[in-house]
Structures are given as structure tokens and as C-alpha cells.
Amino acid sequence: MKIKLNAIIISGIILTGAIGCTAQKQGQNDQTVKFIKNEADKKVDVMVDGKLFTSYMWPDNVYKPILYPLLASTGTPVTRGFPLNPREGERRDHIHQVGNWLNYGIVNGYDFWGNGSEGKRNVNGGQIKHSGIQKMTDGLGEGSLQTTASWIDPQGQELLAETTEFHFIAKGSTRIIDRITTLRASGGEVTMKDTKEGSFGIRVARQLELPSKDDVVLTEANGGTTTVKKMSNEGVTGNFKSSEGVTGEAVWGKRARWMDLYGNIGDEKISLVIADHPKNLSYPTYWHARGYGLFAANPFGVKDFTVGKQELNHVIPAGQTLTLRYRIIINSGTHLSDAQINAYTDEFAAKY
Template identity: 75%
Template sequence: MKIKFVSIMAFIVIIALAYSSAAQNRIQKSKGPVVKFVKNGASKKVDVIIDGKLFTSYWWPDTVYKPILYPLLTAAGTPVTRGFPIKAREGERRDHIHQVGNWLNYGNVNGIDFWGNGSEGKRNVKAGEIKHISIEKLSGGTGEGSMITTAGWIAPDGKQLLAERTELHFIAKGSTRIIDRITTLTAGNIPVTMKDTKEGSFGIRVARQLELPSKEDVTLTDANGNPTTVKKMSNEDVTGNYRSSEGITGEAVWGKRSKWMDLYGNIGGEKISMVICDHPENLSYPTYWHARGYGLFAANPFGVKDFTNGKEELNYVIPAGGSLTLKYRIIISSGSHLSDAEINMLADNFASKY
């Protein structure tokens, strides 16, 4: 009888241990989605995979003239960036071919245009190029993965004006995806002047459905004074709208300053918010916004003269050997439009984290 009792107790202990192990596994899994990286040197990119699904790729294609994150996808797998010119989708605009995915550059760096290189469908011989140099670190993990890259801002004569070091954090929280970018630009043996222009700088070219409904053709002028006509298109399924931290909405956000900007709308039945957060330590905080209804969504701390109609001017200079650090957060929410309180919480978290 005693032997039988011991056997039953042993059985209970085994079951309890098994249950405990299973519970621990569930707790481990509940900590968050797994972020990992897949390098593809031949394609010049690194895929960012979250729980087995592509979130974005860090990419340096020869025909784009800068490193980009492309595409950006929601947690449900919906692209929020324009496909053109890499993989065009039906119904998209085909203007501003140099606006691809998500990037950071500028339109007047010692008089050289880094923003518009590729705008003619080929390399602009007088423009600058940001050349990817290396990936110093890839670190996957549960809920967050990080990457460190280096690049050079190269003038048309082949000389490097700025050395770039960029730290990227890819964060998954439920149905929300976050990208934190910390970029340090370091000048060489000569000062580097970022002369005021609206053509900059931390930008995203968004999917057609997240554009603002267009009422008419719009003629825009680039940094060199060349006009580009953005044609009016059908507004079917076009649902986007801007909302700033200061409560400004629609096209009126252009040239205004705010701590963050929310672009919200629907793609099919999926409610989406895409937010860019400025950082309190950034130049010109709260930043100016080069945010257009046709799908360009950009924060620009440098273009003060254009945004104030000439009332103020910055012409920021990075001294020889000196550095400038810029920090931005992208938030992509799937299934809901974020409230001001939700965005402020994520923006405050960003401000305190770095």
C-alpha cells in the first residue's frame, strides 16, 4: 500500500513539473514577439523579421542613392509605404521617384543636393550620395532587435562630407510596431553647412490610401527651382489625414512645428496610425514638418527660412570634426487610430529612453 502511495505521489510531482514547465514556456512566449534579422548580401539588404513575418528591410540599392527602410508593414502585413519605384502597385502616384520608403538626408549640404538624387530616374551627376559602408551590429531578441550601420555622405567629386553612424531599434508591442533611429553625423576636416531648404530630411513616402484626398493639380518647386506637377487623382479609398501634437490637421500642418505628427487612415478594413515623433534633444525641437497631402511625410529641423517665409533663418553648421545627432521614432499602429494620450505616452517613452 505504501509503495502504491509513493508511486501516486511521484506521478503527481511529474505532472506538476510538466505543468510548471509548460506554464513557464507560455510566460516566456507572452513576453513579446521575436525580432530577428536575415542578411542578404547579394541583394544589399537586411530583412527585419517579427514572429516569422517581414516588418521592413534595411536596404542600400544602387539605384536609390541612400540607405532606406523599405517597405514598412503593419503588424497585419499591410504596406504603409508607396511601392513605386521599386515594386509599383496599381493606382499609385509615380511622381518624385527619389522618395522611397523611409530615409534621412538633406537637400543642401555645402551646396550639394542629397535629397533629390535620383529624381530624374537616374543618378544626378551634381547631387550627393549616401553610401552604405557597414553593418556593425545585429542583435535580435524578444520584443526588440537592434542594428548599427555606418555610411558616408559623398560629394560628386568623391570626397566624404559627413560620416554617418546610425542605431536602429525595431520594437514590437502587440499590434504596434516601432522604429527608433539615432543618427550621428560627423564632419571631416572642413565645416559642413546645412543651408535652409524645405527639402529634408527624415522622410517617409506613404501608400496611396494614406494620402490626403486631392482636390486639384499641385505644382511644387524643388531646391533648384524646377517645377513638378502633382496630378489630381481619383480619391477612391484615399482616407489619410494629418494631426499634429498642437491640434493642427490636414494640409495646414505643412511648415508648422510640433512634437509629433500622426498620419491616420484606413487601408481596406484596417485602421492605421503612422506617427513620427521628434526628440527633445533634437535641433529645432519641436521640429518643422515638410508633410504634404500627396504622400510625403517628413520632419525637417533645418529648413527654417522656407517654413517661416523668410522671417527666420538657421543655416546650421557642423564644425570641422564636430557632430550632430538626430533621434526619431516611427510608430505604426494596426487596427486602431491612436489617441493623443496613447501617442504622448509613446513619445514620452522615446524621450526618456535615449
């Protein structure tokens, strides 16, 4: 019997082209997540099938570890390039809002959120110093990264010891980041005084901002104001949608279990979602989400969000911990439906 070279015999059954098709299909779904550590450049690149997804970075002039840039499965950046790699047509306000980060505006009186807003370390600015990569685990469809960091005041004293576990997940045209961060009050009692300036944030690409016709004047935590200038709306397509059905800029200060920022970057449809977790403080969280491109979940700023009707001022007792869990979903090619986002959010809630 003659057998063609491209055929395989298994239990007397000849399998030909179907094997190639099956392998190709599996290859599309089973994407390999790997890490490339580069201490000299102070970063760890997160690669999916050899292509950059994001980098965990700790630049000296950003004053906190960040994920930057965040890329869709196509390689399209969904985060703003400024200030590390400015792109034409971007806003250049709020220099401290870089990539994706977790910090807060008033920690024992020190500003961790706005540090660097003056182009250098602020006088009252707290810094989150990366201290180590504890573990990197490559995987098929998912890889994990464990890091440590120290929240220090302007005098160099540690207030909080941070341990973070990242899970980077690749599912076809969808990219997911799960972050589980535990903060231990290592330097005595820590108070997170209520402020809107927090805390799990992303500064998005210009195309995902909400169209705006006017200047926006923002009141800052220090009592001053920042004016975000109006710009051309050409190619600006973003809109917010919450799990509670609130849309547009009305989502600011509202509570929701997830928030979707959807729009188009060129011809590419993008959904960028942040999901809260039922075990988190203040679940479902409040949202510090602005049309000019700031997208943040803030469980601490109750007084600002309720216009003084309620107050939290969360305290972490000396030696005790607070754990925060968030999921980022980046989908390319389609705008996710509520049902799809609910499924991803339910999966996240059950996983951790």
C-alpha cells in the same frame, strides 16, 4: 494517484489548461526580432516572429540607404511601392522618395534629398553610400542594428561620416523604429543651408494620402516646379494630426513634437507616427508633410517654413558632430489617441 498527461504538479498544485492559455498570451506579447543579412542583395531583413517587418537596404539606384517596405504587424505595407515594387493605383511622382530615409537638400551646396529624381544620379546630387553593418543584435521584443555610411559629393569626397543605430521594437499590434544617427563633419566644415527639402522622410501608401480634388503644383529647390496630378480618391482616407492639434494639410511648415498620419487601408485602421526628440536640433521640429504622401520631419529648413522671417543655416564645424533621433510608430487595428502617442513619445525621450 493518477495524473493526467496534460497536467503539471508544482508544489502540490495541479495546473492544467491555464498553463497553455498563459503561454499563448506571453507568446503574443513576447515577439522575437531577428535579422537576416544578405550582402548579395544589399539588404538586411528585419523579421518579427519569422515575418518581415522591414528591410535595411542600400540599392545602387536609390543613392541612399533606406528602410523599405515598412509593414504593419499584419503585413500590410504603409509605404508606397514605387519605384522598387510599383502597385496599381499609386502615384509615380518624386521617384527619389522611397520607403523611409534620412538626408537633406543642401549640404555644402549639394542636393542629397533630390538625387535620383531624374531617374539617374543628378549632376549636383550628393550620395549616401552604405559602408558597413557594424552590429546586429537579435532580441525578445526588440532588436538593434548598427550601420555606417558616407555622405559624398559628386567628386567622391566625403563630407559627413554617418553612424546610425536602429532599434526595431515589436509590441503586440504595434511596430516601432527608433533611429539615432550621428553625422561627423569629416571633410571640413559642413553647412546645411535652409531648404524645405528634408530630411527624415517616409513616402506612404496611396490609401494613407489625403484626399485631393485638384492638381498640386510644387516649387522645387532648384527653382523648377513639379505637378502632382489629381487622382481618384477611392480608398484614400489619410489625415494628419499634430501634437499641437493642427490637422490636414495645414500641418505643413508647422512645429510639433509628433505628427500622426492616420487612415484606413481597406478595413484596417492604421496610425503612422513620427516623433521628434527633445535633444534634436530645432525641437519641436518643423514638418515637411504633404497630402500627396510625403511625410517628413525637417529641423533645418527654417527660412522656408517661416517665409523668410527666421533663418538657421546650421553649421557642423570640422571634426564635430550632429546627432538626430527619431521614432516611427506603426499601429494596426486602431487609430492611436493623443494620450497613447504622448506616452510613446515620452518613452522615446526618456530612453535616449
